[in-house]
Amino acid sequence: MRPDDSNLAGNVHGGIILKMIEEAGCIIGTRHCNVQNGDRCLAALVRVEKTEFLSPMFIGEVAHVTAEITFTSKHSLEVQVKVIGENVLTGAKKLASKAALWYVPCSLKNVEKIMEVPPIKYASAEQEEEGRKRYEAQKMERMETKARIEEAVAPPANPEQHTVGFSQSSLIHLVGPSDCTLHDYVHGGATMKLMDEVAGIVAARHCNTNIVTASVDAINFHRKIKKGCVLTVTGRLTFISNKSMEIEVMVDASSMVEAEMRKYRAVTAFFTYISLDKDNKPLPVPSLKIESEDEQRRFDEGKARYLQNKAKRLPLFLVP
Amino acid sequence: MRPDDSNLAGNVHGGIILKMIEEAGCIIGTRHCNVQNGDRCLAALVRVEKTEFLSPMFIGEVAHVTAEITFTSKHSLEVQVKVIGENVLTGAKKLASKAALWYVPCSLKNVEKIMEVPPIKYASAEQEEEGRKRYEAQKMERMETKARIEEAVAPPANPEQHTVGFSQSSLIHLVGPSDCTLHDYVHGGATMKLMDEVAGIVAARHCNTNIVTASVDAINFHRKIKKGCVLTVTGRLTFISNKSMEIEVMVDASSMVEAEMRKYRAVTAFFTYISLDKDNKPLPVPSLKIESEDEQRRFDEGKARYLQNKAKRLPLFLVP
Amino acid sequence: MRPDDSNLAGNVHGGIILKMIEEAGCIIGTRHCNVQNGDRCLAALVRVEKTEFLSPMFIGEVAHVTAEITFTSKHSLEVQVKVIGENVLTGAKKLASKAALWYVPCSLKNVEKIMEVPPIKYASAEQEEEGRKRYEAQKMERMETKARIEEAVAPPANPEQHTVGFSQSSLIHLVGPSDCTLHDYVHGGATMKLMDEVAGIVAARHCNTNIVTASVDAINFHRKIKKGCVLTVTGRLTFISNKSMEIEVMVDASSMVEAEMRKYRAVTAFFTYISLDKDNKPLPVPSLKIESEDEQRRFDEGKARYLQNKAKRLPLFLVP
Numbered sequence: 033m034r035p036d037d038s039n040l041a042g043n044v045h046g047g048i049i050l051k052m053i054e055e056a057g058c059i060i061g062t063r064h065c066n067v068q069n070g071d072r073c074l075a076a077l078v079r080v081e082k083t084e085f086l087s088p089m090f091i092g093e094v095a096h097v098t099a100e101i102t103f104t105s106k107h108s109l110e111v112q113v114k115v116i117g118e119n120v121l122t123g124a125k126k127l128a129s130k131a132a133l134w135y136v137p138c139s140l141k142n143v144e145k146i147m148e149v150p151p152i153k154y155a156s157a158e159q160e161e162e163g164r165k166r167y168e169a170q171k172m173e174r175m176e177t178k179a180r181i182e183e184a185v186a187p188p189a190n191p192e193q194h195t196v197g198f199s200q201s202s203l204i205h206l207v208g209p210s211d212c213t214l215h216d217y218v219h220g221g222a223t224m225k226l227m228d229e230v231a232g233i234v235a236a237r238h239c240n241t242n243i244v245t246a247s248v249d250a251i252n253f254h255r256k257i258k259k260g261c262v263l264t265v266t267g268r269l270t271f272i273s274n275k276s277m278e279i280e281v282m283v284d285a286s287s288m289v290e291a292e293m294r295k296y297r298a299v300t301a302f303f304t305y306i307s308l309d310k311d312n313k314p315l316p317v318p319s320l321k322i323e324s325e326d327e328q329r330r331f332d333e334g335k336a337r338y339l340q341n342k343a344k345r346l347p348l349f350l351v352p
Numbered sequence: 353m354r355p356d357d358s359n360l361a362g363n364v365h366g367g368i369i370l371k372m373i374e375e376a377g378c379i380i381g382t383r384h385c386n387v388q389n390g391d392r393c394l395a396a397l398v399r400v401e402k403t404e405f406l407s408p409m410f411i412g413e414v415a416h417v418t419a420e421i422t423f424t425s426k427h428s429l430e431v432q433v434k435v436i437g438e439n440v441l442t443g444a445k446k447l448a449s450k451a452a453l454w455y456v457p458c459s460l461k462n463v464e465k466i467m468e469v470p471p472i473k474y475a476s477a478e479q480e481e482e483g484r485k486r487y488e489a490q491k492m493e494r495m496e497t498k499a500r501i502e503e504a505v506a507p508p509a510n511p512e513q514h515t516v517g518f519s520q521s522s523l524i525h526l527v528g529p530s531d532c533t534l535h536d537y538v539h540g541g542a543t544m545k546l547m548d549e550v551a552g553i554v555a556a557r558h559c560n561t562n563i564v565t566a567s568v569d570a571i572n573f574h575r576k577i578k579k580g581c582v583l584t585v586t587g588r589l590t591f592i593s594n595k596s597m598e599i600e601v602m603v604d605a606s607s608m609v610e611a612e613m614r615k616y617r618a619v620t621a622f623f624t625y626i627s628l629d630k631d632n633k634p635l636p637v638p639s640l641k642i643e644s645e646d647e648q649r650r651f652d653e654g655k656a657r658y659l660q661n662k663a664k665r666l667p668l669f670l671v672p
Numbered sequence: 673m674r675p676d677d678s679n680l681a682g683n684v685h686g687g688i689i690l691k692m693i694e695e696a697g698c699i700i701g702t703r704h705c706n707v708q709n710g711d712r713c714l715a716a717l718v719r720v721e722k723t724e725f726l727s728p729m730f731i732g733e734v735a736h737v738t739a740e741i742t743f744t745s746k747h748s749l750e751v752q753v754k755v756i757g758e759n760v761l762t763g764a765k766k767l768a769s770k771a772a773l774w775y776v777p778c779s780l781k782n783v784e785k786i787m788e789v790p791p792i793k794y795a796s797a798e799q800e801e802e803g804r805k806r807y808e809a810q811k812m813e814r815m816e817t818k819a820r821i822e823e824a825v826a827p828p829a830n831p832e833q834h835t836v837g838f839s840q841s842s843l844i845h846l847v848g849p850s851d852c853t854l855h856d857y858v859h860g861g862a863t864m865k866l867m868d869e870v871a872g873i874v875a876a877r878h879c880n881t882n883i884v885t886a887s888v889d890a891i892n893f894h895r896k897i898k899k900g901c902v903l904t905v906t907g908r909l910t911f912i913s914n915k916s917m918e919i920e921v922m923v924d925a926s927s928m929v930e931a932e933m934r935k936y937r938a939v940t941a942f943f944t945y946i947s948l949d950k951d952n953k954p955l956p957v958p959s960l961k962i963e964s965e966d967e968q969r970r971f972d973e974g975k976a977r978y979l980q981n982k983a984k985r986l987p988l989f990l991v992p
Contacts, residue, residue, distance in 0.1 A: 035355035035675035040412040059846055059902050062928040072929040092680040094841075094873055120876040123833075140929065193443075201414075206379055209529040209849040214900045214929070233414055236440040260534045262379050288382040289392040289460065289534070355675035360732040513763075521734075526699055529849040553734055556760040580854045582699050608702040609712040609780065609854070 033093050039232070039242065041308070044089040046245025047228025049115055049129050054080070054221030056099040057111040057133040062214075064101055064109065065137035065149055073147045075135035077220030077253050078108065079170055082341075083131040084247040088312060089117040095128065103163030104149045108136045110163065133220075134170055140215055143256065170250075177252050181297050182330075184266040184282050195321045199237035200268040203230045206288075207261045216259040223257065223283060223299055224248075230267040231279040235305035238269060238277060239317060242308045246276060249302040249337065257298050261285045264295075270302070271334025272320045278334045279303045302337065353413050359552070359562065361628070364409040366565025367548025369435055369449050374400070374541030376419040377431040377453040382534075384421055384429065385457035385469055393467045395455035397540030397573050398428065399490055402661075403451040404567040408632060409437040415448065423483030424469045428456045430483065453540075454490060460535055463576065490570075497572050501617050504586040504602050515641045519557035520588040523550045526608075527581045536579040543577065543603060543619055544568075550587040551599040555625035558589060558597060559637060562628045566596060569622040569657065577618050581605045584615075590622070591654025592640045598654045599623045622657065673733050679872070679882065681948070684729040686885025687868025689755055689769050694720070694861030696739040697751040697773040702854075704741055704749065705777035705789055713787045715775035717860030717893050718748065719810055722981075723771040724887040728952060729757040735768065743803030744789045748776045750803065773860075774810060780855055783896065810890075817892050821937050824906040824922050835961045839877035840908040843870045846928075847901045856899040863897065863923060863939055864888075870907040871919040875945035878909060878917060881955060882948045886916060889942040889977065897938050901925045904935075910942070911974025912960045918974045919943045942977065 037048045054077055061075030089095065096116040103110040110132055117128040139145040154160040187197030203226060211222040228245055235243040257263065264284045271278040280302055286295035307315040322328050357368045374397055381395030409415065416436040423430040430452055437448040459465040474480040507517030523546060531542040548565055555563040577583065584604045591598040600622055606615035627635040642648050677688045694717060701715030729735065736756040743750040750772055757768040779785040794800040827837030843866060851862040868885055875883040897903065904924045911918040920942055926935035947955040962968050 055846060056844075059844065059928060063902070063926075066929045067931045074929070097844075120873060121880050123877070123880065204376075204379065204417075206375055206533060208533045213846060213848045233440060237443070240441050240443065262383070286383075288379060289386045289394070291387045524696075524699065524737075526695055526853060528853045553760060557763070560761050560763065582703070606703075608699060609706045609714070611707045 033089055033091050033095060035091055038091050041242040042090045043242070043244050044091070044093075045225075045228055045232065046085050046248070046303075047225035047232075049085065049089070049095070050080075050083070050224040050228060050248070051221035052095060052097050053083075053113045053115060053129070053131050054133065054219060054224065056097045056113050057135065058219065058221070060099045060101060061109055061111055061135040061137070064152075065147060068148075068150050071139040071141055071145070071147060073137040073139050074214050075109070076138045076217070076256065077133060078136055079134040079174055079253065080220070080224070080248070080251045081132040081170070082247065082250050083129060085129050085245050087117065087126045087128055088244060089128050092121075094118045094120055101152055102132070103160075103167055104152050105167050106148060107146050108134055108167070109149050110134055110166065132166070143215060143217060173250065174252050177300065181300075182280070182282065184268070184284070192321065194238065194318050195323055196269050196327050197323070199234045200266070201230055201233045201237065202264055202266045203233075205263045205265065207257060207259050207263060209259065212259050218257040218259070220253055223253070223263070224251065226263065226265050227267075227281040227283060227299070227301060228303060230265045231281050231303035231305060234267040234269060234279045235277050235307070238320075239307040239315070241315060243305050244308060246304045246306045248304070251299060251301040253299050255285070255296060255298050257285045258287070260289065261287055263298075267303075269320055270330040271338060272317050273338055275306060275314045275316060276338075277305045277307075277317055278338065279305060280330070302334070353409055353411050353415060355411055358411050361562040362410045363562070363564050364411070364413075365545075365548055365552065366405050366568070366623075367545035369405065369409065369415070370400075370403070370544040370548060370568070371541035372415060372417050373403075373433045373435060373449070373451050374453065374539060374544065376417045376433050377455060378539060378541070380419045380421060381429055381431055381455040381457070384472075385467060388468075388470050391459040391461055391465070391467060393457040393459050394534050395429070396458045396537070396576065397453060398456055399454040399494055399573065400540070400544070400568070400571045401452040401490070402567065402570050403449060405449050405565050407437065407446045407448055408564060409448050412441075414438045414440055421472055422452070423480075423487055424472050425487050426468060427466050428454055428487070429469050430454055430486065452486070463535060463537060493570065494572050497620070501620075502600070502602065504588070504604070512641065514558065514638050515643055516589050516647050517643070519554045520586070521550055521553045521557065522584055522586045523553075525583045525585065527577060527579050527583060529579065532579050538577040538579070540573055543573070543583070544571065546583065546585050547587075547601040547603060547619070547621060548623065550585045551601050551623035551625060554587040554589060554599045555597050555627070558640075559627040559635070561635060563625050564628060566624045566626045568624070571619060571621040573619050575605070575616055575618050577605045578607070580609065581607055583618075587623075589640055590650040591658060592637055593658055595626060595634045595636060596658075597625045597627075597637055598658065599625060600650070622654070673729055673731050673735060675731055678731050681882040682730045683882070683884050684731070684733075685865075685868055685872065686725050686888070686943075687865035687872075689725065689729065689735070690720075690723070690864040690868060690888070691861035692735060692737050693723075693753045693755060693769070693771050694773065694859060694864065696737045696753050697775060698859060698861070700739045700741060701749055701751055701775040701777070704792075705787060708788075708790050711779040711781050711785070711787060713777040713779050714854050715749070716778045716857070716896065717773060718776050719774040719814055719893065720860070720864070720888070720891045721772040721810070722887065722890050723769060725769050725885050727757065727766045727768055728884060729768050732761075734758045734760055741792055742772070743800075743807055744792050745807050746788060747786050748774055748807070749789050750774055750806065772806070783855060783857060813890065814892050817940070821940075822920070822922070824908070824924070832961065834878065834958050835963055836909050836967050837963070839874045840906070841870055841873045841877065842904055842906045843873075845903045845905065847897060847899050847903060849899065852899050858897040858899070860893055863893070863903070864891065866903065866905050867907075867921040867923060867939070867941060868943065870905045871921050871943035871945060874907040874909060874919045875917050875947070878960075879947040879955075879957060883945050884948060886944045886946045888944070891939060891941040893939050895925070895936055895938050897925045898927070900929065901927055903938075907943075909960055910970040911978060912957050913978055915946055915954045915956060916978075917945045917947075917957055918978065919945060920970070942974070
């Protein structure tokens with residue numbers, strides 16, 4: 033982990049970790065889909081399941097990223113990835129993050145053509161069955177989120193502090209060759225890095241403290257993004273609990289040169305941030321001033337997600 | 353702003369700011385020129401008007417870059433760009449820089465073909481008239497500077513401290529894919545970043561202190577630079593006032609693989625640097641030892657530019 | 673030198689210096705091979721002679737890289753490169769490193785076609801004769817090392833501290849556009865940077881201190897590496913003297929999309945690292961626990977290299 037990977041306090045950005053996770057997933061997925069005959073293809077990211085950042089990483093630490101294919105359907109595959117942080121000076125290791133990603137193989141000749149995925153062997157019928165359940169669940173959710181597209185509205189001219197408008201932020205990025213590798217489409221990891229960058233600015237503006245990514249809700253990649261596109265990545269606060277902030281991040285892509293291609297929503301996600309003091313301990317977060325019905329609705333939806341996640345997390349501590 | 357964007361004292365390099373400004377100009381210009389039918393095109397930078405760096409930016413701050421098209425002629429357009437620096441921890445904002453850039457649309461199929469620019473609507477006839485004056489003025493200056501090409505002479509073997517030869521510096525850069533985006537030609541912003549890098553080394557060598565870019569005189573981009581070219585960027589002191597240094601920077605391009613294509617001067621500019629103490633206050637600059645008639649001539653020309661800029665700047669303080 | 677070029681103590685990585693050296697060699701070599709008629713070509717690195725890092729470089733310093741062609745055979749050329757580090761605040765300069773590199777010109781149209789190298793003029797017949805001797809010596813060594821390929825074995829599950837398995841490290845890298853310039857093949861310098869990165873992690877894991885590259889044994893580049901390949905770079909300790917560690921680094925390339933192309937060994941090299949205290953003074957290195965016959969054999973071979981290098985180095989100090 034290098035200086036540019038982290039904030040001023042030395043904490044590595046969650047977006048850097050997401051980018052590494054996705055690169056590992058893309059390599060293992062692409063390799064698996066090319067063992068058979070037929071067109072050469074690249075594994076394109078379509079979804080990342082909810083990801084938690086369990087312990088912070090710092091500049092100078094070494095990140096170990098391991099990836100495994102855990103389920104295959106006819107046209108998609110699931111990769112599970114684990115990131116372990118190692119302090120090479122003390123030798124201490126910790127689990128920084130783990131994630132599950134879904135890929136589909138796109139032909140290198142024609143990016144719209146989805147190839148078939150060679151099946152993997154499962155250790156047990158039970159394992160395959162669990163994979164199939166995860167597959168069905170994500171398939172349903174991907175369809176659902178496709179419908180729901182919220183507009184990113186420009187904030188008012190002189191927003192009051194601690195309102196949604198005050199911390200709302202946008203970043204514009206011109207997609208260059210370094211964002212792409214084997215063909216002219218952006219890696220999902222490059223997009224997630226930008227999303228985390230914007231979410232971090234929103235969180236810092238609201239708190240005026242050192243902030244870090246705690247988790248990211250499931251991210252669906254609805255449409256591919258091509259080299260030469262301009263991305264507008266917008267983040268805004270939706271919900272605030274005692275010690276966390278939920279930020280909705282929307283990625284809109286538009287072509288600079290193809291006027292007929294209208295701006296489209298490529299990705300949406302919810303990032304959860306926490307605010308830290310100098311000893312990396314969580315601080316209370318200033319409450320959010322709600323100014324409209326839409327903001328109240330988003331706040332309530334965010335609260336529902338928060339409570340649902342909290343409920344899901346409980347068993348972890350109850351299991352002996 | 354990240355660690356790699358700044359010097360050891362945490363000041364963001366002027367070249368990084370110029371690169372962001374140019375990226376914003378290129379995006380808005382390219383988008384505007386592609387709303388009509390015909391070949392797809394890219395806005396290529398031909399000139400940047402004199403740019404001042406009004407307040408320093410630091411690592412961890414957020415830069416807001418806004419761009420607006422302010423004039424269009426048949427084959428060129430003017431973009432005005434503003435950079436605001438925001439400290440997200442204190443919430444403080446300041447105007448870091450503003451600039452005016454001229455672009456021409458080059459066809460993506462044939463980079464030598466200049467496309468037509470769709471006209472913009474002006475708020476008033478006066479506004480259009482002012483734009484036309486700026487257009488005529490820059491057109492004349494671009495022609496004038498095309499003629500004047502100074503040779504970059506290698507400095508003597510063991511130059512004495514505080515001479516022109518002592519601080520003269522050259523940087524060699526192989527143009528790679530990251531310097532280019534939509535076609536295989538270098539973005540003007542990437543070139544300006546290199547120019548500022550060399551000027552900074554010249555200034556630091558002369559002063560042995562922390563130095564920052566105060567302003568850049570108008571820059572004309574005479575010829576395009578292709579991927580695979582080798583750039584030689586040379587900087588040398590021309591003039592020194594009480595508290596500032598003027599550095600002439602010359603960019604020469606040559607192809608590694610096309611021997612028949614001779615080295616050519618692609619860009620020239622004058623950068624003004626100031627020397628800072630630990631509290632970011634300007635320090636006096638060591639005087640320059642002149643050793644030849646050419647150096648004296650360049651010094652006198654630099655002094656004329658300095659006095660002219662000073663005179664131009666005066667009204668700013670007189671206006672209530 | 674920027675923050676990302678260095679470790680936490682501010683020492684610039686040896687890999688960054690090797691990358692600069694190779695870029696300089698590639699530019700001068702490519703330019704030389706394209707002065708004649710025929711296909712345009714790129715100088716591809718085939719070998720770097722043993723390289724020593726004579727004095728450390730730090731963030732904020734300026735690196736001067738100068739290159740000269742010192743020998744040409746029909747199909748290859750030797751470039752000698754020198755890196756001088758300059759502290760622009762104090763004006764102090766020091767020789768950071770010097771290296772000799774061998775290139776062959778590959779046609780840009782067909783990368784497997786080796787072009788002819790135009791001959792250079794020598795200052796004396798003696799100079800040419802010495803070049804020829806170096807040429808014959810490296811040719812022989814390149815053939816020898818082609819035969820010897822060691823497998824990189826995965827370390828045991830819970831290795832004990834200070835064993836070979838404990839510090840053995842692997843890095844996986846997906847070759848992207850920034851690793852390549854004029855055609856879709858990786859620059860030798862990009863590969864060496866990755867190799868030094870892995871060797872540095874191995875050394876830090878063994879010592880738990882600030883470590884720096886002291887030297888690199890001759891490196892042979894047996895096969896080219898294409899864009900889209902996945903590189904597995906593995907480093908393991910082979911030998912330890914009182915104050916130095918020798919680390920063997922192996923680079924294996926495989927294509928993600930061409931299943932029929934099997935993983936192949938592209939490069940191998942031995943890096944020597946030293947451990948430093950806070951004042952940049954060498955520290956004693958913990959001894960290495962040998963656990964197998966293979967490890968003992970590699971240790972003995974490393975010791976032989978160490979003694980041979982020590983013997984070769986002596987004359988340097990005896991010459992007045």
